[in-house]
Amino acid sequence: MNWNSYIKSFQSYLKIERGLSKNTVANYTFDLERLTKFLLENEIAISPEKISEETIQQFIYAVSKEVNARSQARIISGLKSFFSYLIFEDYRTDNPMELIEAPKTGRKLPDTLSLEDIDNLIAAIDLSKPEGERNRAMLETLYGCGLRVSEIITLKISDLFFDEGFIKITGKGNKQRFVPIAKATQKYIELYKNAGRNHLDVVKGFEDTLFLNRRGKQLTRAMVFTIVKELAVKINLQKSISPHTLRHSFATHLLENGADLRSIQMMLGHESITTTEIYVHLDRKHLTQIINKFHPRKT
Structure with missing residues (x-):
């Protein structure tokens, strides 16, 4: 077996047995291919079974x-x-990575937008263009529900439970969760469905996909990034933002307005509350207000 065979076998394991997303599997694959390229460039002919810690x-x-x-x-x-x-598959008896430590990275605080920034971003969408209603509904949903970009592009019409006030999200590792959706966000999705999506020639296989491109297919991650970045340039926003910035802003604004971490964790689909706790560090002013309001020795 050569490196490619091992990598393909590993990909199947990650997808089928561990249930990891396509993006995560792609990242693992990219890093392994980087290693094989290094071996090739340095003329090191060695198999995954024999490669040493030193190499x-x-x-x-x-x-x-x-x-x-x-x-x-x-x-x-x-x-x-x-x-x-x-x-695990009995190809090796030892792990050459066992003594290799990762560098300390610290915890990077995510960028967030103010409510005014978000309002300006959405107001900059040109509703006279065919994709205008779609882009507004998409940004309102990203911010209103705190979704990942992979979750917004795969959102199905059959996942919309507006009567109950929820949408069903399929997140990392195909884990599903229900997220509350506000009436205002529901309204923008309905406007898009009736004013924009209904006029598209939907490609077979994408009939249930909510957000579509002009060709009637599912939007790509890159397209959503481009839409957000172009709007940021349009309003002269002096920040480097992405669709994920809207997700961070969703969590931060909820916390600032008194939502508890456990509820935010459930809505974001974080497996560990430790991941959600990063938002506590974003607004020291908010924490001061909490102490002044709730601590018995506040005065």
Whole structure:
């Protein structure tokens, strides 16, 4: 078996047995392909079964000159998973990553937008264009429900339970959750469905996909990123933002207005509340107000 065969086998394991998303599997694959490229360029002919800790250390040292600490940590994590899989399948008896430590990255606080920024962003959408209603509904849903970009592009019409006030989201690892949706957001989705989507020639297989491109197919992640970035330029927003910024803003604004972390965790679909706790660090002023309001020795 060569490296490609092992990688394909690993991909199947990640998808079928661990239920990881396409994006996560793609990231793992990219990092393994980076390792195989390094071996090829340095004329190191060795199989995944025989590769040593020293060789991997050489690879990580080479990579450290090209990527930041956060990317290094991701690469090391991915390689550890790969070699753990090889042990699981009895291809190896040891993990050459066992003593290799990832660099300390710290916790990066996400960028957020003010409510005024979000209003300006959405107001900048040209509703006279065919895609205008779609883009407004999409941004309102990203912010109103705190969705990941992968979740917005795969959202189905059959996942909309407006009478109950919820939408069903399929998140990372195909885990499903129900997220509340406000009446205002429902209204923009209905406007898009009636004023824009109904006039498209929908390609077979995408009849149930909510947000479609002009050709009647599912939107790509890249297209959603482009839409958000172009709107940011249009309003001269002095921040580098992405669709994920709307998700961060959703969580931050809920916390600032008194929502509890556990509820935010459930809506975001975070497996661990530790991930959600990052939002506590975003607004020190809010924390001061909490102390002044609720602590028995506030005066």
